[in-house]
Amino acid sequence: MGMTITEKILAKSAGKSRLTPGENVWLNVDVLMTHDVCGPPTIEIWKKEFGSEAKIWDKDKLVIFPDHYIFTENVHANRNVEMLRKFAREQELKNYYDPGTERYKGVCHIALAEEGFNVPGTVLFGTDSHTCTSGAFGMFSTGVGNTDAAFIMGTGKIWEKVPESIKFTFNGKMPEYLTAKDLILHILGDIGTDGATYCAMEFDGEAIESLSMYERMTLTNMAIETGAISGIIAVDKVTEEYLEGKVRGGYEVFRSDSDAKYLKTYSYDVSKLKPVVAQPHSPDKRALAGEVSGTKVTKCYIGSCTGGKITDFRFAARILSGKKVKLPTYIVPGSTSVAKMLTEETYDGATLKEIFLKAGCMIAPPSCAACLGGPSDTFGRSVDGDVVVSTTNRNFPGRMGSKNAGVYLASALTVAATAVKGSLADPAECM
Amino acid sequence: MNNKITGRAYVLGDNIDTDQIIPAEHLVYSTSDPEELKNYGRFALSGVPPVEAGLPEGKKPFIKENGFTSEFSVIIGGSNFGCGSSREHAPLALMVAGVKAVIAESYARIFYRNSVDGGFVIPFETPVKLNNVFKTGDEVEVDFENNTITNLNSKKTYSLNSLGSVYDIVKAGGIFSYARNTGMLAR
Known part of the structure; x- marks a missing residue:
């Protein structure tokens, strides 16, 4: 029996040759991302659990993008950003993007792509449900809470139940009035907000290949809205072109086997879809x-x-x-x-x-x-x-x-x- | 952990998302400062539309005006409980308000994980919907050695799904205690 792209990436991360959906595995995390809403409580838990002299498992793999409550007079919100600033200074974090400076980037999921943290074949966790966005780059990415993030900060590891995969194939040519947002809203209309709970959504087909990386990110971004753990699109020429000059060193490209097992498959002809x-x-x-x-x-x-x-x-x-x-x-x-x-x-x-x-x-x-x-x-x-x-x-x-x-x-x-x-x-x- | 939880039930509908559990505007409070932390209890379930708050009648606030904790310690929801954002503040807010267990037909992944790994509330799944057989205010007993919930008013008992592979983490009280118990982390 073949494996899906998601099973292959998770197997690599878990140091195993193959995995079966449903089994719990410990993953080695490549990147952990957090922001101003969940970063401060994550840091608090990490300090409490690992002690005030604790060291981050790998400083270069922690990425902090304050982005939620930036342009506000709210004192608690500003206090939280100040806390991240202080933490980044203390820990000498190179991947901290401070509001009010030229390093400020904006919304984390877009910034992750722009700053080259989305690397095919890797595993990325973030303290935000829309972390699944990064899956557009042929990688596994998903959201977790503060406790899990604190655990990763200290150990570089986290448990995860290997998900089953559901495949969505989009054939045909995109009409000029149709966008990736329409595609994902169609899927949501068909399967509902718990239609893919705990599953990985895999997208393919000629219409997907015709989409830019940004449009692909719209699809994977809203995977969470179906309850999915992740959304994923395999690497192709469009991905390679976007990544040129952004990712240092090489990356590993994974693809689903032709005999990989899916919980369900859906097929759409985009030329027939309406906004x-x-x-x-x-x-x-x-x-x-x-x-x-x-x-x-x-x-x-x-x-x-x-x-x-x-x-x-x-x-x-x-x-x-x-x-x-x-x-x-x-x-x-x-x-x-x-x-x-x-x-x-x-x-x-x-x-x-x-x-x-x-x-x-x-x-x-x-x-x-x-x-x-x-x-x-x-x-x-x-x-x-x-x-x-x-x-x-x-x-x-x-x-x-x-x-x-x-x-x-x-x-x-x-x-x-x-x-x-x-x-x-x-x-x-x-x- | 005790093997039984008794308390009053607060009944909700399907798809209770994290914005209803704790609206995003309240996510600014510290989760470690004891005074600020109380606000998470105060605003727990404050985003639930009034007509759906405390079923079947509705319009039963989870937290009384100017209160910080709830008289209800067991939440009974429907399907897809905790969908939406990854905010761990959601199960935290329920715990701060005094909730011990949530009973629902199904959960969204991140809320479920956060509840278990953070040791905030115990998320039990049920084989069938129970939010249409319990009423807000019913006295209930949750027994998680036998995986049952009993309505102490009507004396009827219903089954809960076994906690399965997360039982050990729930029993340990969260992922950190679990990792220390199993030797994965130093004590």
């Missing part, structure tokens, strides 16, 4: 954008690890170029390099930033911002009975701030089309 939204209050409440077109909306939001990458802003610019928004439209680049690209990349003779400002959008510096609500002074946070159309990843009750608000999850194309129309729109209408 979709997830309606309040669950990521699996799928509706065709066309079906809910005209629904009242009060705010538009483009940002986050899911929908704040340069590809998302390219989609938005295609629709917002030369137009005015009819709704308050909040733009939050995922990282400082995405923010820089907005000032450099052009569409129809204007930079993306000029297009957004001319259209009447508001732009904030990179961070997680209102994706998860955050402190009361967070940019774009929902208030009262807001109805938000957003490129983010979750729309559970209260997720973007107000407990009385509703959030529609959508692609950047759908959000931009909605901003221009003034109510929920199908981007296919304006293309």
Whole structure:
């Protein structure tokens, strides 16, 4: 019996020749990532358990990206960033990216890719559920809590139950109105928010091969929304090109065997798929954008690890170029390099930033911002009975701030089309 | 650990996500400072929409106004309990509020791991849904040698799934104690 890409990577990490789904194994971790919300409690647990003179298992393998609550007056939030700063100084961490300095990067999952921490064939853990994003690089990556992260900080090891895999194959050519966000929202609509609990989601097919790394990251990013432990896409030419100059030394490429065993397989023809939204209050409440077109909306939001990458802003610019928004439209680049690209990349003779400002959008510096609500002074946070159309990843009750608000999850194309129309729109209408 | 937990049940629906268990705006408090830590109890389950809070009637707050701990020590949920973010503050908040065990048909992976590895609350899975047979306020007894939950009001007993491979970690009280017990970490 063959093995899946995930089983092969985990076997290597566990120092075994083969693994069977369901067995518990101890993994050797290649990179541990944390941020300002979960970093401070992780450090507290680590100190308590390993003593004040404790040493990190491998200082170069710990990466800290403060990104959640950065541009806020909240004293506790600022205290937490200060705690990380002090810790990084004490421990002489080279992979600490301090807010307020040129090293600040923005949202961790995008920064991990940009800074070359996503290395095919390796195992990455992070104190954030969207750590599964890194799986777009043919690696195993998943989220854990603070106790597990503290355990890794001290030992470099963690236990994990080997997951079964579910394969999603996307055939056909992507229509211009369709994005990776639509693909994952379709999957969620089909299998639900616990449809892949504890499983690894594996994506392949010619439509996946046609996607940029950033679009692939949108797919793997939302694997967690199905309950999956991870999402993964094998390395191809697109991956190799992205990684050139980013990863020092070589990396090992793994692929699933043709006779690997899957719990289930799904197949889609993307040329037949239409833009979709997830309606309040669950990521699996799928509706065709066309079906809910005209629904009242009060705010538009483009940002986050899911929908704040340069590809998302390219989609938005295609629709917002030369137009005015009819709704308050909040733009939050995922990282400082995405923010820089907005000032450099052009569409129809204007930079993306000029297009957004001319259209009447508001732009904030990179961070997680209102994706998860955050402190009361967070940019774009929902208030009262807001109805938000957003490129983010979750729309559970209260997720973007107000407990009385509703959030529609959508692609950047759908959000931009909605901003221009003034109510929920199908981007296919304006293309 | 004791073999039995008795207390009052607080009943919730399916897909109770971590934003409902502890809304993100409260994640700023220290988890080690005893005074700040109390806030996690205060805001535990504060994101649950009122009509779904304390089923079947709803509108039963888990924490009374200005309170820091709950009168309920056993949560009975449905499927996919703890979905959403990786915040360990979720099982921590339930523990700080006084919860000892969660009973649910199924869990999201990270919440389940965090509950077990951090030793916060014991997450029991059930073979069938139980959030439609218990009412908020029922006196219950959880017996985890025999893997059962009994409604002390109606005297009916239901089975729980065995904790399986995580039993030893639960029994040790978390991953660090487990690793010390097994010699993986020095004592």
